[in-house]
Amino acid sequence: MSAFTESALLKKLSELNPSQQSIQTLSLWLIHHRKHHTVIVQTWQRELQNVPEPKKLTFMYLANDVIQNSKKKGPEYGKEFSNVLPKVFGHIGETCSSDKLLGSLGRILNIWQERGVYDPKAIADYRARMHRETNAGTTANAAGNGSETAAGHKHNHNSSGSGNKAERSEKREKRKHEERHMKSKRPRGSHHQSVSVEPPAAEAENGHTPPYLPLGEPPEPEELIKALTSIENSASSDALVRERIAKLPPEISEISCITKLEDKDKAKVLAKQVNEAVDLLNEYNARLSAEMEERTKLAAMLRDFQAEQKELLAQAEQRLDEHKKKLAKMLGLQKEIHDHLSNLPDLTQLPDVTGGLAPLPSAGDLFNTLH
Known part of the structure; x- marks a missing residue:
């Protein structure tokens, strides 16, 4: 950012x-x-x-x-x-x-x-x-x-x-x-x-x-997970109900079938089938409507959650960039210290002075040496 x-x-x-x-x-x-x-x-x-x-x-x-x-x-x-x-x-x-x-x-x-x-x-x-x-x-x-x-x-x-x-x-x-x-x-x-x-x-x-x-404010992860889980059991994924609807007899939706009814008993049977089909479809449509509302809310939750995660990602990238710069400075300082240490004299190469250093010459000795 x-x-x-x-x-x-x-x-x-x-x-x-x-x-x-x-x-x-x-x-x-x-x-x-x-x-x-x-x-x-x-x-x-x-x-x-x-x-x-x-x-x-x-x-x-x-x-x-x-x-x-x-x-x-x-x-x-x-x-x-x-x-x-x-x-x-x-x-x-x-x-x-x-x-x-x-x-x-x-x-x-x-x-x-x-x-x-x-x-x-x-x-x-x-x-x-x-x-x-x-x-x-x-x-x-x-x-x-x-x-x-x-x-x-x-x-x-x-x-x-x-x-x-x-x-x-x-x-x-x-x-x-x-x-x-x-x-x-x-x-x-x-x-x-x-x-x-x-x-x-x-x-x-x-x-x-x-x-x-x-x-609104971005949802908590637990809340988002709960909403996603509820969608898994939604009406559109109910294979049993969809199979029942698919197997409904065609005569319950065809008006022309009414003219083929021969007696009152068959008419009653057809009316019962139609009523059961209407109840089934009304219930399923209500579930689908509720699912649409839930999916709309879930889409809003995902949008707000994604926006927050993008912001957190940007902040994390900025912190990573700052720490990379700090690491580069530390590596540079480490190299300078190493170079400085390599230029210092090796104390192990100096003569052994365990018994003490020789006494310094006196002024007279120095004068005689010059003459």
Whole structure:
């Protein structure tokens, strides 16, 4: 994984697009470099204020991904983003009027509130700033769980009706989200539940890839193994039931066979066979529907687990690279020490001085020697 520099971050933010791969890749990179979270969040905020309106939503999806998927590693990003989100939502409320943008941001706030990402009061404040409401409106909004806005405390944006229009759009998106949540709210395991989050249909128009929203934290290995094991005993692998269905007599599905009935007893026998076949097929179809839901949840679990493993792999590769560099330095130092030792004199080659050294000549002896 590439090293962190502010110029590298700016380049990656400029290349960011609404696809799942783009958002998830940059999110993993940011989480990997979370020790630079202060600079990263400040740069993200500054760049968000300068990008066009459609890309502001992509920036918010990126922040959402980082905030939710970094919780296991530490609270740095959650706290740092909470320092700038009030200004960010205020900026969006002042400069943006797109129903699509405001509705999508409303969905993100609903997810944060549902999953306890931020305090409900903070989320109510973000919502109020996005719709340019006063403090009194914020208080009323918080009391109503963010679903209603106090009348008389709104500021119009561009026109007198734009605030109401944006609010209606957000409420509509919230209702859709709650309906999807109630349909899909089934335990995924003993630890936590997975809430399926789908982008609005409008975001997949014009051939654009829908933006990515994480389903939740990566599952524990035991939970994933349990889900995989349950799939092994799924309806689609039940050979006995499929064989029973394949052996059903053809006359129970052919209307023309009714005309061939000769008496009441045969009609009763056929009716009994049809009823048994309907019960069998209804039960099997219900099992197949349940299997489809389980496989959808399993696919989400595998995706999140794979994303976490990729991040851990990148971290392991970085640590391996660091230790290889340290090993190279140690080997170089070892060679220098060996070379230094080989250049030192061999003490075993010096003359034996066990009996003591000869006395040094006196000054007189030296003088006489010179003459």
